[in-house]
Amino acid sequence: MHEYSPRRRIAGGLILLALLLQIAGFSGVVSTAVAVSYALWLAVVLLWRDIPTRSRRQAGALIALGVSMLLGARLGYGAEVDWPAMLTRNAFVVAMLVGVSFIGLVGTQGNRGAPGARVTGTGGVLRSWAGVHFLGTILNLSAVFMVGDRLSRERPLSTPQLLALNRGLSSAALWSPFFASMGVVIALVPGMQYGYVALAGFPLAMCAGLFTVVELRRRFDLDDVDGFSLAPQSLLMPLGMAVLVMLFHFWLTPALSIVSIITFLLPSVALVANLAYGARYTARRIRQHAMTRLPAMRGEISLFLAAGLFTLGLSTLVDAATPDDWTLFARFGMPQAMASLVAIVLSAVIGLHPIIGVSTLASILSLEGSAQTLFAFVALAGWAVGTAVGPLSGINLSLQGRYGVSGFFIMRQNLGYAAMTGALALAAIAALALRLGLG
Template identity: 80%
Template sequence: MHESTPRQRIAGGLILLALLLQIAGFSGVINTTYAVSYGLWLAVVLLWRDIPLRSRRQAGVLIALGIGMLLVARWGYGARVDWPGIFTRNAFVVAMLVGVSFIALIGTQGNRRTEGQRVTGTGGVLRTWLGVHFLGTILNLSAVFMVGDRLSREKPLSTPQLLALNRGLSSAALWSPFFASMGVVIALVPNMQYGYVALAGFPLAMAAGLITTLELRRRFDLTEVEGFSLAPQSLLMPLCMAALVMLFHFWLTPTLSIVGIITFLLPTVALAFNLSQGPVYALRRIHQHSMTRLPAMRGEISLFLAAGLFTLGLSTLVDAATQEQWTLFAHFGTPEAMMSFVVIVLSAIIGLHPIIGVSTLASILALEGSEQTLFAFVALAAWAVGTAVGPLSGINLSLQGRYGTSGYYLMKHNLGYAALMSTLALIAIAVLAARL
């Protein structure tokens, strides 16, 4: 790992401060919204030159368009714009991402008791998918590196291994409350019912694992393809974290959103875990995480903040131009939901991150009641399929950078998977719409 520069360390400190301010704001004693967002944006400014070129261009275009549409809305249509507050969109989602990153301080990397037996063949592929999927529900992208690094110790990752990593993580977006996708969706439709979404999303995620295993067995000779099997005790951490979140959500802090609970709960658990080794050890690990891992999140942070600004600009301009009398669909039912899903997935294939399609769609819809839950599932399903197949998604860019593959190579091998998963997702959308 390269030594971080003073500029990067300052940015890491700002990101940590923003997280602490966000947690402090949950008390209701002080409003820290502006301070959190300004801290995160300032960190992005400091880290701008370090952001990969493609991500920087995408974020730059979103920022320019967002500000441009706000200017048009203000001076062309006389809309009222809260200029000091234009940078606050998606800041609390980013704070959640930062909070989730601290769970890596509990990490099991290098702990052989969590690795299970080494396996090959079809069973190995399935176990790789399961391991990445269930660890990824909590650890997010770091689960891919944990498993991928283990598999690539002796030789480069094969195509089946790369596809198992890709699909195992991306399909977790269908139901995991700890994913950035869920944070964005809850922010856009706060009254959505998570239970319905999870009941539809979890079976679809399991179908993704089955499809991956059967498809790769048909297309590749898996005899010598090594898989990764996690020991059963390694799944205790994701299960315990999910149980804790539900405990706080339904009993201890029912007025706090799931995003808010995750934001403070995961760093707290990570801190408590490390304090068992002594306060000096805990502080050293937190300092190292803040100075190295947090600045490394620059791509994610910049994209989510930029998408928030773009969404605000678009919704403000549309409302100003139409006097708040126009929405894309008068009613968000099955046909509209299916059409929205297809458009977001197609936009991901041409290189747009699903957050752009999801945020844009939400800004031009007037969703009420059960429509919010249906939209939430559409967004999560499109996110899961779109990030798997999209050549410029975070998972594919990460696999490209770490293991020397190509995002477009992965897209080519995922097109059939995306088509089949899209078919199942459209069926699930119809079933869910009929139930709501």
């Protein structure tokens, strides 16, 4: 397929339109969620034949299962289904990914700058993990792309590099107040005490990083594995973005989520940076980006949208089949918390996003007082371990769509990591439960 074929041009235009509609929706004047999702799904339909076979089969299976479960909930249990809005799940995440892609238009007009001294070996892996982890606490998934794209400039990412990216971001869910997982947890248990959660989560995240370095050094020859250079030239862009995100989050647009800020901020920075070279130059670069880079995101876009539809179908079916007055445990203490963590991680291994397990458990548990804090940590730990190992998690879908690595390959590579971090999380749950008087 020629990159400028009419079908590709239309799809690229629809993806760009979806981004603009999503940004327009931040004004609060009108809801654009449905329009955004329709534009993205139509682009997927146009690009369907060009999606890699593995991703296309996976997306197709998720779509079929999602629709089947929605039909089962409606016909079998009489559940109310908002059919016009059934395609909106994960559209906001896809819009963020599209916005992040525009960072590729910044700093590429001429010399990219020296990348800094080459960093390899154990130190390189550690720096890659730390770079993604600490930048990811603020920039979320976009930190993976910033670091990953830099590492893949010369050659495709190796397995140790991919695992450092995967684990660096997923472990940030343990303590970052700006992570998507924290937003979900706070919505489910608003009475949780963040101080206790961070006190248990941050040390666990550092242990996860240490284990990653030790394990990868044992399993792979890291002598020729490039790491993320921490030279000032390398850090300028991500740190600048992090500062801007914090500025908007705390002062300029505090009502918007981090994901929303990233969605409009990164394209805006790209636009301003290119306008310095003239309006005609800027228009040409944006058109080229829309015609080439955006359609090339078809793997990422299709998998995220399909996973969102699957999640909606499953959650709708579970809600419909579960009696309102039934609770899983009469009391939520240490044993129940441990069992819940294991359930979330195991469900992630078989392909369910941790948000499904977390949301399902929250809906069938009676959580009051300190139990909300304990559940919050269980949910965050389950999210951190589950997204690392789960083949359909956001990070693994992104790695699959952007760098061509199978989510199931990442899952197999992370089974030992999941077992170790899961065991450490169980110990942290025990300590936190005793501290909260829920032993």
